[in-house]
Amino acid sequence: MPTYTPPLRDMQFVLHEVLDVTAALQAMPAHAEIDADTVNAVLEEGGKFAAGVIQPLNAPGDAEGCTLDKATHTVHAPQGFKEAYAQYVAGGWPALSCDPAYGGQGLPVTLNQCLYEMLNSANQAWTMYPGLTHGAYECLHAHGTPEQQALYLPKLTSGHWTGTMCLTEPHCGTDLGLLRSKAEPLADGSYRITGQKIFISAGDHELAENIIHLVLARLPDAPAGSKGISLFVVPKFLVHADGSLGARNAIVCTGLEHKMGIHGNATCQMALDGALGTLVGEPNKGLAAMFVMMNAARLGVGMQSLGLTEVAYQNAVAYAKDRLQMRSLTGAKAADKPADPIIVHPDVRKMLLTARAYAEGGRALAVYTALQLDHELSHPDEDVRRAAADEVALLTPIVKAFLTDNAWLATSHCLQVYGGHGYIREWGMEQFVRDARINMIYEGTNTIQSLDLLGRKVLGDGGKKLKAFGRKVAAFVEDEGVDEAMQEFVNPLADLGDKVTKLSTELGFKGMGNADEVGAAAVDYLRVCGHLVFAYFFARMAKVALAKQADPATAGDPFYTAKLATARFYFAKLLPETASLIRSARAGSASLMALDEALF
């Protein structure tokens, strides 16, 4: 059975030593009181909950799965999930980064994201129950009417109610413009909604007293396509004006999906048969309102994969130190034992270090992006808010797609470290791989993320957002270019920065002539950008580590030795992937589009 130790030291390194988050947050009135001790204490307690309460439920929850009582349309989550959720609510965790106006603790998003990394390491399937709730909270917080906010936000904040996103229908997932669910207006201003939804994560369960569904549907007079979609809030149990629960609403789970992984989360087919709901935001502007939730969810999916990468790494390391098999190619290293631990073998180390670098690089990127989100949400200066919003928009598809692709690679490598045992359920590694697979698909497939990045975020504004980020990279390169010890990190970073600039320009020109050039290059392009961002953060982390090693007070701390070793590994063995990606991106669309559909 896998174990999990919250990576508090590395989180603290990123938060305090690399990003100095408390100083950044203190510049915002909403977070003026934050200090490092609070941050560390919250993470320590969150880590205890993750490792102590929900991690032990992960493998049993996978084996048991969810069950649906078809007579009552009631879904039962695996044993222990409900009790763990009650503990989570009692501990006040759902409220961590929620608005104090609704009972929230008002702590920064940055802290909540770190909490979610740990929850996901411990149990991704369980974490989706509160995770989707937080998305519903954000959507209603941004777009709900005062009445909706008063009715729903306190209970979503406390976690007594949970939330869902009801978007997908059998014939439409990526292309929501095709959706058919209908909303019929009633005299009192509410709506009766009818339709079929599928793939609704946490769609039904008994963890909470009520479930607040955010549902996309069409008004009777709605234009066709994606410009005719509205958003509704549809509670499982109707809510009286005083907040008490009323009748069961006509939105029920009619089936559970049988999935490759995340068995502990109920993936529901939902039938709405004249379910009562109220409109969120403006008519026909539902997609825009839903995208508040979707962008948060995309960052959340990145945290899921970061969590899986970290926990898979930890377990593979423990196995590699314990398992004795063969001698080192350079002679016995544990001569007193019948064989050497497999961590002596270069390729075992390569697999482990790949997972480690993806975890550490991913953590730096994710925390940085969350901090920018705090700037966007809470900074008093509008220019700062706008610049931060641009950066979050640019980085969100990278967090989502790069971290989830990396987790697929990393969890598979970590499984491989176990040899045949990695394929056996009891060791738990294959669950991480199966769970990781969905993250490349939901909340917008990774292809969609790449089109969002290249087509919308980069080319869509003439490269403005990318250039702004590039200026940060360039400034760092210029600052550190004079430091001999930083050359090994700064030179490849600068080189890759130049290549990204050149590639972006090229693709912009090619895309103007033929839009398929954008579609053909986008996935490769996103990974190149992912590496640029990772190279930037590994260089920044190396800078801090070198400085700490030069400081007599911290010179002996092996944490910095390890950080530098991981950074050097990243530049030596992972960054080179960009050479192939750039060649493939440049190879264009012709070889993809040449084959007639009938000849496939």
Add this chain to the structure above:
Amino acid sequence: MPTYTPPLRDMQFVLHEVLDVTAALQAMPAHAEIDADTVNAVLEEGGKFAAGVIQPLNAPGDAEGCTLDKATHTVHAPQGFKEAYAQYVAGGWPALSCDPAYGGQGLPVTLNQCLYEMLNSANQAWTMYPGLTHGAYECLHAHGTPEQQALYLPKLTSGHWTGTMCLTEPHCGTDLGLLRSKAEPLADGSYRITGQKIFISAGDHELAENIIHLVLARLPDAPAGSKGISLFVVPKFLVHADGSLGARNAIVCTGLEHKMGIHGNATCQMALDGALGTLVGEPNKGLAAMFVMMNAARLGVGMQSLGLTEVAYQNAVAYAKDRLQMRSLTGAKAADKPADPIIVHPDVRKMLLTARAYAEGGRALAVYTALQLDHELSHPDEDVRRAAADEVALLTPIVKAFLTDNAWLATSHCLQVYGGHGYIREWGMEQFVRDARINMIYEGTNTIQSLDLLGRKVLGDGGKKLKAFGRKVAAFVEDEGVDEAMQEFVNPLADLGDKVTKLSTELGFKGMGNADEVGAAAVDYLRVCGHLVFAYFFARMAKVALAKQADPATAGDPFYTAKLATARFYFAKLLPETASLIRSARAGSASLMALDEALF
């Protein structure tokens, strides 16, 4: 539910048009009578069995799995497996490439490999029951005593009995030198064997009347390590001298593994408690005898992954033509429908073409390697046999590791084409991914394959085997270098050939100074060699396709259009991976070995 159509046309293309196998085989007395019609008829019938009989059992077998009756130590395979196996035996399929001296049909290995590709596309878990039998047959055919051969080979040939390989023990997999099972000699020349084995595929079941286990164990006076391992044949039911079955032997299944995939195959924990067996080959030379079986099994694992790549591709194509979602970036392609089929999108095509190119390249390599194996086994000229054996030795780790890594990538891409539906069991794609994962592990992990290739097969003989293959590539490049139409294929092939030569030399020098340099580069090196081999075969296939297009009799055949498009895609989008691999291989071992074990 997935469907499967045997790729007979592409098999015939590789067999007849690219490799001209009947002419090659007719040069061998054992195969003098072979003709193309026989080859095609056998494949057509084999394809019918695969698609019609065992493919429908694939998804149900995955859902049901195997069960063990602990009281009787009897394993039950999924419903229908036994009846399908009876049909397979009745059809004479187990005997296809077996020795006529034991009732075999004496057909070439090449044909058997093509059959196995189809069986594995249809149902990898089922195919492992006869697949391991064929390995046991080959081992006893090469190393058994005349008595053992007379007793066991006819029934293994007919398929009435099946076989297993009992190598792994709880504490040893890769490092068989650690194994502990003991063999105690008896006065009559037989042995009593005692020990625990794990991960024994098809270790027990009721498909056949008897199961012939090939078991590694130590004699009492055996030297320590891998030089003290002997091989024994241990039947489930003892066999009288007249071939009739006697008492149940003391080798029983004590547990079934719960695995990520291949649920339909019984992966057994086996306990031997003084089980009676006889020695195969010489005392303490068991590993060498077992390697006959292991090499065959490694090629067999390559066929498993080739089969999965092909069937995943076929289904993803069907889905991509059917699923309507979004419009093409270059404007609506199916304006009469609510959206375009997703096959219009460049990245969907990239995922599909990746799987297609890996299937077609893999098929060419696998059939070629099988043909070389036929040369090794059956050619009258000893020099030809020796050269063929060298080539098989060189290509076997590439077939095993490159094809299985590619299948992991390809099946995952094909799952991704389905979006969220790919994650749902009923669509069948996630089973292909789960089944494909074991192929990178068993019969020697892919890291072990890479060390076998670089350490033993390439550097171990000073590059002799590699140079021999390189001369074939160079001759092709020279022949085709004058053809303008072939430039796009021959130039990158020649370039990669030069790079492989240079890289091999470099790694040889570095490895002499530090053996970890070999271990650090081997996995990257194997993939570079895999691409060299694929580039060679895609160039050869392109040459044939260009010639057929220039021939008025075949000019209109769209098969050749598609073949050229796939080859061009391969060179444009997949071959560039070598740029990164070579950089990573050159980056050496320092960044892998720097981190102290305690700091992981």
